[in-house]
Amino acid sequence: MSNPILASYVVPVHPHPLLVPEQNEGWQRLRNAFDEAREQIAQSDADLMIIYSTTWPSIIGHQIQADPNPTWTLVDHDFHDLGSMDYSFRIDADFAEAWNEANHARGLQSRTVAYNGFPIDVGSVVALKLLNPDNAIPAVIVSSNVYANRAETTVLAKACLDVLGSTGKKAVAVTAMSMSNRMFTEFIDAADDKIHSLKDDEWNRKVLEFLEEGRLEDVAQLSRTIHQQIRVQKVVTFKPMWWLSAMNDNRNDLTGRVLAYEALHGAGGAVVHLDPTSNGMGDKEYDEDDVEVYHGERNVLDAEDSDEDNPKPSSDNGPALWDPVEGKGAVNTDSAPKPVGLYPHARRVGDLLYLSGVGPRQPGTNAIPGGPIRDGNGQPLEYDIKAQTRAVVENIARILEEAGSSMDKVVDVTSFLVDMDRDFGGYNEVWAETLGHYGPTRTTLAIRALPTPIAVEMKVIAKI
Amino acid sequence: MAKGSIVAGCLAPHPPHLVYAENPPQNEPTSEGGWEQLRWGYERLRESLSKVDHDVLVILSPHWQTYVGTHFLGLPNFEDLSVDPIFPNLFRYSYNLDIDVELSKAIHDKAADAGLAVKMMENPDFRVDYGTITTGHMVNPAFDKPLVVISSNRSRHYYSVEVMQEMMMELGRATRAAILESGKKAVVLASNSLSHRHFTTESDVPEDMSKEHITSHAMHLWDMRIIDYMRTGQAQRIIDEMPEFTEQAIAESDGGGLTWLLSTLTVPSYPAILHGYGTIIGTGNAIVEWPCYLHEEV
Numbered sequence: 001m002s003n004p005i006l007a008s009y010v011v012p013v014h015p016h017p018l019l020v021p022e023q024n025e026g027w028q029r030l031r032n033a034f035d036e037a038r039e040q041i042a043q044s045d046a047d048l049m050i051i052y053s054t055t056w057p058s059i060i061g062h063q064i065q066a067d068p069n070p071t072w073t074l075v076d077h078d079f080h081d082l083g084s085m086d087y088s089f090r091i092d093a094d095f096a097e098a099w100n101e102a103n104h105a106r107g108l109q110s111r112t113v114a115y116n117g118f119p120i121d122v123g124s125v126v127a128l129k130l131l132n133p134d135n136a137i138p139a140v141i142v143s144s145n146v147y148a149n150r151a152e153t154t155v156l157a158k159a160c161l162d163v164l165g166s167t168g169k170k171a172v173a174v175t176a177m178s179m180s181n182r183m184f185t186e187f188i189d190a191a192d193d194k195i196h197s198l199k200d201d202e203w204n205r206k207v208l209e210f211l212e213e214g215r216l217e218d219v220a221q222l223s224r225t226i227h228q229q230i231r232v233q234k235v236v237t238f239k240p241m242w243w244l245s246a247m248n249d250n251r252n253d254l255t256g257r258v259l260a261y262e263a264l265h266g267a268g269g270a271v272v273h274l275d276p277t278s279n280g281m282g283d284k285e286y287d288e289d290d291v292e293v294y295h296g297e298r299n300v301l302d303a304e305d306s307d308e309d310n311p312k313p314s315s316d317n318g319p320a321l322w323d324p325v326e327g328k329g330a331v332n333t334d335s336a337p338k339p340v341g342l343y344p345h346a347r348r349v350g351d352l353l354y355l356s357g358v359g360p361r362q363p364g365t366n367a368i369p370g371g372p373i374r375d376g377n378g379q380p381l382e383y384d385i386k387a388q389t390r391a392v393v394e395n396i397a398r399i400l401e402e403a404g405s406s407m408d409k410v411v412d413v414t415s416f417l418v419d420m421d422r423d424f425g426g427y428n429e430v431w432a433e434t435l436g437h438y439g440p441t442r443t444t445l446a447i448r449a450l451p452t453p454i455a456v457e458m459k460v461i462a463k464i
Numbered sequence: 465m466a467k468g469s470i471v472a473g474c475l476a477p478h479p480p481h482l483v484y485a486e487n488p489p490q491n492e493p494t495s496e497g498g499w500e501q502l503r504w505g506y507e508r509l510r511e512s513l514s515k516v517d518h519d520v521l522v523i524l525s526p527h528w529q530t531y532v533g534t535h536f537l538g539l540p541n542f543e544d545l546s547v548d549p550i551f552p553n554l555f556r557y558s559y560n561l562d563i564d565v566e567l568s569k570a571i572h573d574k575a576a577d578a579g580l581a582v583k584m585m586e587n588p589d590f591r592v593d594y595g596t597i598t599t600g601h602m603v604n605p606a607f608d609k610p611l612v613v614i615s616s617n618r619s620r621h622y623y624s625v626e627v628m629q630e631m632m633m634e635l636g637r638a639t640r641a642a643i644l645e646s647g648k649k650a651v652v653l654a655s656n657s658l659s660h661r662h663f664t665t666e667s668d669v670p671e672d673m674s675k676e677h678i679t680s681h682a683m684h685l686w687d688m689r690i691i692d693y694m695r696t697g698q699a700q701r702i703i704d705e706m707p708e709f710t711e712q713a714i715a716e717s718d719g720g721g722l723t724w725l726l727s728t729l730t731v732p733s734y735p736a737i738l739h740g741y742g743t744i745i746g747t748g749n750a751i752v753e754w755p756c757y758l759h760e761e762v
């Protein structure tokens with residue numbers, strides 16, 4: 001399946017190119033670059049513009065704008081004297097909600113926001129007003145979480161790709177960000193603007209050289225270094241390249257073009273176009289883990305007691321648990337639930353990986369997301385098939401990851417449902433958002449029962 | 465003209481949860497209460513301030529963040545809806561507040577004379593930050609006294625805590641000098657939490673107090689240490705330990721408010737009154753008053 005990102009853009013966050021391009025030649029060149037990017041986007045077949053903005057920090061996971069028509073007037077906290085920015089945007093609220101759900105399915109904290117008067121951040125306002133002035137393409141905007149690391153930011157992108165896959169939409173991805181972000185702390189004349197220091201300028205040029213060579217994943221993997229070298233510790237650190245690279249399948253052979261690079265009150269502002277067409281190059285400098293599901297545990301609030309959705313381990317949840325079998329080719333992981341018999345989580349033969357049947361039970365607690373289908377006395381209970389199916393997919397992702405494989409390498413899946421009439425619809429929906437996106441073959445069977453009080457199990461064969 | 469004075473200086477933190485919990489008519493979301501320890505603390509602060517005559521409230525809020533100099537609200541009135549970008553589910557507040565532009569300009573001018581980069585904010589479309597509004601509301605919900613609103617310069621992030629403190633000590637001296645010259649009686653408010661590590665999840669009912677506690681023991685120890693200095697008249701030690709406190713407790717005093725406040729009070733050696741302490745989504749918050757009117761000629 002081809003990646004649904006038609007083009008990616010890096011754009012600066014400060015309002016000068018929008019409000020007063022005429023005051024400085026460099027600001028005007030940035031404005032011209034925005035205009036060129038706008039024309040490219042208008043001529044593409046994009047159904048959606050997705051913005052990751054560094055000027056929208058969040059604390060409770062990521063936030064996604066879901067007001068279909070946010071309308072207000074923004075004034076920059078620093079550059080209020082340059083003028084006001086009226087905005088009225090068209091947001092794809094359905095996509096925002098679906099992305100939010102896909103985030104949850106991949107283990108992320110996330111929520112949508114749809115409130116009259118919500119202050120859309122300056123980076124998003126500048127990007128949308130200049131790149132999509134007539135709202136020809138609906139947009140979504142996601143925040144930058146102040147506590148998020150690379151794994152979380154990467155999984156955020158993959159969840160977005162899940163939804164693009166299931167909706168069949170084609171999109172343009174935009175990161176609103178400065179390169180070096182150190183501004184002059186004094187007021188300056190517009191004509192005197194320049195990059196704050198030679199060091200910042202040199203680093204910016206190096207990063208842009210990488211991007212021009214299409215080496216997006218290299219820039220992403222250098223993020224922490226870049227951050228240390230040319231980034232003031234503002235609220236949000238240098239995370240957008242993690243997101244943008246994951247949106248482009250972590251590739252290093254894109255076709256890049258720097259449309260402009262100029263100073264904005266000392267900070268480095270660049271407009272960069274990244275075209276997914278391969279430039280034929282491709283080696284990465286070094287490799288970080290590819291992450292499918294976020295396992296991070298920063299959940300201080302719920303650390304002490306489980307909430308109702310995640311019941312504690314209980315003997316009601318089925319037969320005794322076994323330690324997975326070790327042996328030649330066996331792949332086992334603590335991050336998948338323990339087996340209910342004498343077998344491993346997976347077994348590797350040549351470059352194929354055969355997984356034992358995977359259910360939704362949670363590693364560690366043995367809890368069943370969406371609830372068990374019957375109680376200890378065999379009485380039926382109300383349960384959520386979508387939550388169970390999602391948990392199955394997450395367990396599969398963990399086992400694959402442990403074995404050095406991943407979701408996109410799944411070849412064939414056999415699914416077992418204990419109540420085809422009731423559950424096929426919900427199961428099928430989650431499938432489309434997750435595994436279905438990677439295109440394995442699938443067979444779905446109705447069966448009388450599974451050994452634990454669960455409604456769905458999947459048997460998976462994948463390539464390594 | 466009579467000599468002006470600072471009648472009280474307060475640490476008055478601004479988590480929007482406090483407004484949310486109170487259900488005032490200006491705020492859209494409604495709650496079942498919560499964070500009572502802190503709200504009772506604000507009640508005691510309001511009671512205390514009601515006994516001392518004052519004309520104006522001077523606030524420094526860490527949520528008007530400026531990187532290029534220190535800015536002052538410079539128009540007589542601001543009216544709009546404020547939606548917290550981080551907790552929009554809790555805070556959507558219709559505000560209408562008056563600014564003492566004359567005093568703002570006077571502080572601006574003094575600070576400029578002292579070599580600080582300063583600017584008046586005169587764009588009528590500007591939305592006042594939710595930190596200022598929350599502190600303003602908790603101290604004076606009627607908003608019937610004018611405010612001076614000062615931005616938080618991010619010098620700690622650009623340089624260091626030491627540079628931030630130097631600038632904020634200078635801004636504090638300028639603020640004090642301008643108030644004394646103005647003939648007005650002012651209450652000076654630093655709008656910030658102490659330790660500032662948040663939880664990264666929110667419970668389904670945000671005001672569920674069974675989930676509220678400090679994020680870590682270390683944060684608690686730091687908060688208690690700083691509060692102890694306040695209550696025993698050792699403000700200078702707060703200034704001295706600010707670099708460690710800011711780093712280790714990720715303290716919101718990084719925005720300069722607390723240093724500026726202590727400077728406006730000439731780093732007091734008399735004890736402050738602790739009106740309340742509590743945590744909000746894991747961060748440590750103290751409501752503290754330095755009763756200058758008992759110790760200085762006002």
Ligand SMILES: [Fe+2]
Pocket residue numbers: 478479526527595657716
């Ligand atoms: Fe704050």
